[in-house]
Amino acid sequence: MSKEEGICRWVLKDSAGREMRSTQPFESRAAAEDWLGKAWTTLLQEGAVAVVLLDSDDVVYEMSLLAESDD
Numbered sequence: 001m002s003k004e005e006g007i008c009r010w011v012l013k014d015s016a017g018r019e020m021r022s023t024q025p026f027e028s029r030a031a032a033e034d035w036l037g038k039a040w041t042t043l044l045q046e047g048a049v050a051v052v053l054l055d056s057d058d059v060v061y062e063m064s065l066l067a068e069s070d071d
Contacts, residue, residue, distance in 0.1 A: 008032040008055050012048035020048055029055065040065050 008029050012020040026032035032053060036043075043051070044065050053060040 008053060008060070010036060011052040011054060012043060012046070013050040013052065014047055015049045017050075020046070022054075029053070029060065 008026045008031070010023040010032060012023070014020050023032075023035070026035060036051065040051075049066055050062060050064050052062040
């Protein structure tokens, strides 16, 4: 395992898909996901509508912070 594996961070995106900022690094994916579970409403208030989880520089997944509508 390389030294940099397991360093995760979130990239916040606005409604136009532009990167707003990155979060502090987390030691694991679980720690990053736990933090997001606690912080997502604050991130919405800051204008973020989506987040991308990065492990080092690799995209793990992207997800919306907005509730899905029942169209």
